[in-house]
Amino acid sequence: MSTPQHPQQQWGSPGAQRQIDPQFVIPQPPTRGELAMRITTIVVMCLAALIIAVVLFLAYLGSSDVVLLGSVLAALVPLFVVWMVVWLIDRWEPEPRTLLIGAVFWGGGIAVGGALLTGFLREFLLPGALPAWWGPFVEAPVGEEIWKGLGLVVIYAVARRHFNGPTDGLVYGALLGAGFAFTENILYFSSMWQEAGVGGFVAQYFIRGIALPLLHPMCVSLTGIGMGIGARRGGWGSALGGFAIGLIPAMGLHALWNVGSSLVQESAGILGLIGFFALVMVPIFIAWVVAIFLLRRQDAKIIVERLSEYAAVGWYSQAEIRMLSTMRGRSSARAWARRSGKRADKAMRDFITESTRLASVRHQVVLDPNRTSKLLDERLLLRHLGELRGELIQAQAQPHGASSGTRPGSGAWM
Numbered sequence: 001m002s003t004p005q006h007p008q009q010q011w012g013s014p015g016a017q018r019q020i021d022p023q024f025v026i027p028q029p030p031t032r033g034e035l036a037m038r039i040t041t042i043v044v045m046c047l048a049a050l051i052i053a054v055v056l057f058l059a060y061l062g063s064s065d066v067v068l069l070g071s072v073l074a075a076l077v078p079l080f081v082v083w084m085v086v087w088l089i090d091r092w093e094p095e096p097r098t099l100l101i102g103a104v105f106w107g108g109g110i111a112v113g114g115a116l117l118t119g120f121l122r123e124f125l126l127p128g129a130l131p132a133w134w135g136p137f138v139e140a141p142v143g144e145e146i147w148k149g150l151g152l153v154v155i156y157a158v159a160r161r162h163f164n165g166p167t168d169g170l171v172y173g174a175l176l177g178a179g180f181a182f183t184e185n186i187l188y189f190s191s192m193w194q195e196a197g198v199g200g201f202v203a204q205y206f207i208r209g210i211a212l213p214l215l216h217p218m219c220v221s222l223t224g225i226g227m228g229i230g231a232r233r234g235g236w237g238s239a240l241g242g243f244a245i246g247l248i249p250a251m252g253l254h255a256l257w258n259v260g261s262s263l264v265q266e267s268a269g270i271l272g273l274i275g276f277f278a279l280v281m282v283p284i285f286i287a288w289v290v291a292i293f294l295l296r297r298q299d300a301k302i303i304v305e306r307l308s309e310y311a312a313v314g315w316y317s318q319a320e321i322r323m324l325s326t327m328r329g330r331s332s333a334r335a336w337a338r339r340s341g342k343r344a345d346k347a348m349r350d351f352i353t354e355s356t357r358l359a360s361v362r363h364q365v366v367l368d369p370n371r372t373s374k375l376l377d378e379r380l381l382l383r384h385l386g387e388l389r390g391e392l393i394q395a396q397a398q399p400h401g402a403s404s405g406t407r408p409g410s411g412a413w414m
Contacts, residue, residue, distance in 0.1 A: 040158040041102035048109025055112060055183055063190045071189035074205055075182050078213030079104075082178035085214070089292060090171045091327070092299055093356040095162050099155060103172050106151035107179025107220070114147035115140075136262065141254035144180070145247055148216070149223040151176045156231060156239055161377055163239075164360040166228035167295045169246075173224025177216035184216075185209065203270075211277055215257060218288050219250040225291075232360075233367055257281065299356075300325045306362040307355065315382070316355075324355050337395070344395035351388040354381055 060068045086100070122130070122139065155172050156163045163169065185208055193201035226246020230238040260280060264272040303325045310316050316324075323329035330352050337348035358381045364374045 037096070037159040037162075038098060040154065041098045044102050044110065044154070045105045048105035048113075051109040051113040052105075052183055055116075056186065059187055059190045063194045067190050067193045068186075070201075071186045071193065074189050074201075074209060075185035078185065078209050079178050079182045081213050082174060082181075082217050086171055086174050086178075086217075089167070089174075089296075092167065092296060093164075093360070094353055095168065095171060096159070099159055099162060099172070100175055103151055103155065103175040104179035104182075106154070107148055107176040107181075107216075108183040109179070111144070111147040111151065111176065111180050112183045114150075115144045118143045118147075136258045137255060140258060141251045145219060145223065145250045145254055148176045148180050148220045149173075149227075149243060149247055149250070152220075152224055152227050152243065153240075156227065160231075160373075161357075163228065163231055164357065164364065165232045165299070166225040167299055169224030169226070169228030169231070170221045170292065170295065171224070173220035173222070174214075174217035176224075177218070177220035180220075181208075181213070181216040207273075212257070212281065214285060214288075215254075215281075218285070219254050221288070222250040222253065223247050225295075232364055235371065253284065299360075302363050303356060303359040306359040306366070309362065310358075315385075324352060337392075340395040340398065344392060347388045347391040347395070351385065351392065354385050354388065357381060358385065 056068065119135065119139065152169065152172055188204055188208060189201055192204040223243060223246035227239055227243040230242020260276055261273055264276040304321060307316050307321050307324065311318060311321055323333050333348055333352065337344045358378065361374050361377045361381060364371060365378060
């Protein structure tokens, strides 16, 4: 296991401002990995947009301008709700915005297109050979979860350094599911509006837009959590193993809703469906929320444990570790940086994000010391953190930073 090297200077230590001359970091061109990530995301978004356009056109042929526009606007509401939930989760270690948007597009375009293609091939190859329940009870839970989950595999392939653990998998998975639900909701809303009028649309919207906006996001997030656990413990083999294991509860939850809601509604009507939702789905949702808090707690523990190893050789102070391990401490640090100017604000934001990523990378190195790619990531992160530290020390030395009464490295953040 590698040992963190002693730094040339410490942020907030005596004489630190004298040791570091002013630094003006020259923006570096994107690495090959970052370029691959951006190019792949752009290709995915273009292909997904084309598929979404075809789906919208098909929905329009069976409805009207007003119905389609109303369905699109209605589908945007649960998508926005999920995005805000994910944003709250992702504040701990923000992922690249391009990846997050790309995940929504994959779910809404490629995953939906793949699921529709699967159904078309089944009808073409086995016309009338399978019972009516096969589609909603088997094909949808299995096929849809695989197509949505493949987006996680693509993200891991092109942006492995941004896929370090179960929280990352949860974030990406939730947005993949949200994108899928968006396009699927348009189809459901428009068809129900056309068939049963506004009353049918309202009933459908209550079920899919209000009661269950998180069903698809929850399902794919389970796959993402499994893949994230595998990614943290090893390379491709471990990540794909976690992906396969994570698909099991994702498919199970999807099938539970499809089967349970159909059987209960047929036997007990809308009241039975409400009861099924309250007694079965609400507890599952609560368990999902609890899992999010437990993951956040685990991430904070990893930060304390791993960054303490760097603190032992001078890279961090204990005050900085306490600041980085709580959202309250991070908010206080960001408030100080904002008072010190835009450059300091960005440096502090990057310092927090990169420190969180460093703790995750260090944890992966501890679990598997032979992962040379993570050792390289560790060195690159330490170099970048050194540059950010220099900028923050410069901001601390400025009169407006010193007069705020809150300086980096002090206990005032805690």
